[in-house]
Amino acid sequence: MSMTDTIRAKLTEKFSPLQLEVIDESESHYGHSGWREGGETHFRVRIATRNFDGMSRVAQHRAIMAALDDELKAKVHALAIEVLPV
Template sequence: MSMHDTILDKLTATFDPEFIEVIDESNQHFGHAGWQEGGETHFRVRIAASHFAGKPRVAQHRDIMMALDNELKGRLHALTIDILPAKTPDVVSKPV
């Protein structure tokens, strides 16, 4: 299974998001620390889920990092996290 699919599956199962987008940005980091041949080392996650409502940003990010603990200890070098507000028209209009 690809790293993209692993991230998507784990975060979907853990947070039941209203919206989730997993973007492989590895090609933007060619030659930088952590980059490996074949990519799948640098990702951006955009997610909206009621799970994050009312939690401070640090707690939101910690929850995601805990869900992806094994991946972060392995091939996944960098993860950018964008927590989106749940139930906005922009988010609801985009399917998971």
């Protein structure tokens, strides 16, 4: 399973999003810190979910980071998060 698919599966399971995009932006970071051959190092997540109702932006981001803790420790170097309105 690709890292994109892993991220999508974990966020879907944890947050039941109404909308979810997982974008591998690794190639646009070629030569930058954390980039590795084969990519799957830099991602952007766009998510809309009712699970974030009443949470601060910081709490939303922390929840996503916690859900992807293993991936962030192992392979993902950078994660941009955009929480969309529901």
